[in-house]
Amino acid sequence: MIAVVLGAPGSGKGTQSRLLSEKHRLSHVATGDILRSEIAMGTALGRQAEGYVKKGRLVPDELVTAMLAARIEQAPKDDYFLDGFPRNLRQAEELDKLLKRWGGRVDTALFLSLPASEALKRLSARQICAKCGAVYNAITKPTRKPGVCDVCGGAVVARVDDAQETAIQRIAVYEKETTPLLDHYRRRGILREIDAAGEPTQISRALEAALADFWDHRDGDGNGGK
Numbered sequence: 001m002i003a004v005v006l007g008a009p010g011s012g013k014g015t016q017s018r019l020l021s022e023k024h025r026l027s028h029v030a031t032g033d034i035l036r037s038e039i040a041m042g043t044a045l046g047r048q049a050e051g052y053v054k055k056g057r058l059v060p061d062e063l064v065t066a067m068l069a070a071r072i073e074q075a076p077k078d079d080y081f082l083d084g085f086p087r088n089l090r091q092a093e094e095l096d097k098l099l100k101r102w103g104g105r106v107d108t109a110l111f112l113s114l115p116a117s118e119a120l121k122r123l124s125a126r127q128i129c130a131k132c133g134a135v136y137n138a139i140t141k142p143t144r145k146p147g148v149c150d151v152c153g154g155a156v157v158a159r160v161d162d163a164q165e166t167a168i169q170r171i172a173v174y175e176k177e178t179t180p181l182l183d184h185y186r187r188r189g190i191l192r193e194i195d196a197a198g199e200p201t202q203i204s205r206a207l208e209a210a211l212a213d214f215w216d217h218r219d220g221d222g223n224g225g226k
């Protein structure tokens with residue numbers, strides 16, 4: 001199964017995708033996480049991407065698409081949770097082409113819906129472990145020890161691109177570039193909208209329900225309309 005997770009920066013895509021992938025043993029691919037790690041390692045890709053990420057702009061499609069293709073090619077038959085890709089219609093088309101090579105397709109698009117004002121509020125309090133990527137919130141989910149990751153002991157910091165001006169820019173980019181994907185997947189009949197304004201556990205439950213629904217229907221199709 002290939003699931004794409006859509007939503008504004010701060011809607012909880014990363015946290016929720018990570019939880020669900022662990023639970024259902026799906027491969028979680030977060031293009032933002034991969035880019036941050038390439039930047040931290042100072043690779044050629046990281047150096048090319050750094051300026052865009054820091055300014056809250058999209059990294060050029062060719063770079064991100066090649067990066068994603070390389071990741072999927074490592075295990076093309078896995079089930080995937082794609083978090084942060086596609087970000088625009090062009091990437092969605094490239095993803096279709098890529099998956100077609102292995103007889104796959106996007107099966108479900110899970111949309112975490114959140115008003116921009118709430119997304120911005122969350123980004124201003126968000127903290128992230130520089131080592132393992134675990135996500136915290138200074139108000140609603142602080143680390144046990146200030147600045148230290150509960151999971152791996154790494155340093156927990158605010159993301160540079162969560163600074164207010166950059167966060168505003170990222171939300172604007174999301175609205176212009178990414179929201180057309182909602183209609184794109186809605187037209188295919190695979191968009192599931194989930195209210196992301198509630199508590200993380202509530203959102204997890206809603207996502208679980210959407211996935212269960214997808215699996216039920218798929219199994220039904222596969223068994224002659226059971």
Ligand code: AMP
Binds near residue numbers: 058
């Ligand atoms: P995220 O962690 O998903 O919020 O992504 C952080 C940043 O990485 C974004 O603001 C972009 O600069 C870059 N990025 C992540 N995914 C993509 C993508 N699919 N296309 C272009 N840029 C991306």
